[in-house]
Amino acid sequence: MSALLQIGDLHARYGPVQVVTGMELEVADGEIVALVGANGAGKSTTLRAVAGLHREASGTIRFAGRDVLGASAERRARAGLRLVPEGRRLFGRLTVAENLTLGAATRPRAQRAEVARERAELLERFPALDAALGKPAATLSGGQQQQLALARALLGAPRLLLLDEPTLGLSPRLTDEVLALIASLPRERGIAVLLVEQHVRLALAIADRAAVLRRGRVVLAGAAADVLASPELEAQVLGEGVR
Numbered sequence: 515m516s517a518l519l520q521i522g523d524l525h526a527r528y529g530p531v532q533v534v535t536g537m538e539l540e541v542a543d544g545e546i547v548a549l550v551g552a553n554g555a556g557k558s559t560t561l562r563a564v565a566g567l568h569r570e571a572s573g574t575i576r577f578a579g580r581d582v583l584g585a586s587a588e589r590r591a592r593a594g595l596r597l598v599p600e601g602r603r604l605f606g607r608l609t610v611a612e613n614l615t616l617g618a619a620t621r622p623r624a625q626r627a628e629v630a631r632e633r634a635e636l637l638e639r640f641p642a643l644d645a646a647l648g649k650p651a652a653t654l655s656g657g658q659q660q661q662l663a664l665a666r667a668l669l670g671a672p673r674l675l676l677l678d679e680p681t682l683g684l685s686p687r688l689t690d691e692v693l694a695l696i697a698s699l700p701r702e703r704g705i706a707v708l709l710v711e712q713h714v715r716l717a718l719a720i721a722d723r724a725a726v727l728r729r730g731r732v733v734l735a736g737a738a739a740d741v742l743a744s745p746e747l748e749a750q751v752l753g754e755g756v757r
């Protein structure tokens with residue numbers, strides 16, 4: 515498989531504080547890679563830097579063969595690199611239907627019929643959204659907002675989804691549902707995923723590969739099953755109270 519995303523020697527900081535230091539990571543086409551680590555390890559900052567939302571970053575970020583470090587977040591999104599940030603960032607006053615429409619705003623008009631089909635499919639998958647199409651997004655429960663954020667991103671036809679804590683605040687049942695949907699993305703839609711997830715064991719169970727981040731650096735990486743079995747995982751992440 516060819517590398518869809520290549521992160522090389524990535525450094526990111528907040529003013530003088532360096533939080534990502536020489537990060538290396540690749541995601542191949544159609545692959546799920548879990549990025550795990552204790553609180554404050556730099557996972558969200560990495561995703562935001564890749565999406566073009568954290569600009570105090572240097573190094574190499576190549577997507578689909580192009581260097582995108584200097585590109586705006588919008589250009590990266592149009593190229594198929596899409597972030598679902600922690601906390602969902604929906605347009606709270608707009609309805610569920612309007613949020614979905616905005617998700618597809620980058621699609622060409624010629625794909626209108628395809629978008630409509632994908633939208634119907636997603637609403638079938640998430641009946642709670644279907645029932646709430648006319649309601650403002652802010653009035654949805656946390657779980658429904660998470661589903662909406664994911665559905666909206668999927669309607670943008672991403673090649674790579676960057677997911678930051680997609681199960682945050684969800685019940686165990688919804689957590690399982692959302693993770694099952696994520697697991698199906700490569701197979702059913704040809705979408706690759708870089709996943710930051712608090713439920714480390716569940717994330718590794720659906721991932722092909724995993725990288726463990728500690729203080730802004732990858733300290734362990736490999737096949738997800740090997741990382742899951744590694745005593746290092748316990749020491750680096752699970753020991754710190756992460757599930």
Ligand SMILES: Nc1ncnc2c1ncn2[C@@H]1O[C@H](COP(=O)(O)OP(=O)(O)OP(=O)(O)O)[C@@H](O)[C@H]1O
Binds near residue numbers: 528533554555556559
């Ligand atoms: N806006 C900010 N200004 C200053 N420091 C920040 C800011 N956002 C994050 N940080 C710091 O950067 C470091 C990395 O944060 P980041 O959110 O990337 O970590 P994380 O691995 O995603 O952790 P978490 O699971 O807690 O979100 C932390 O020490 C955090 O306190």
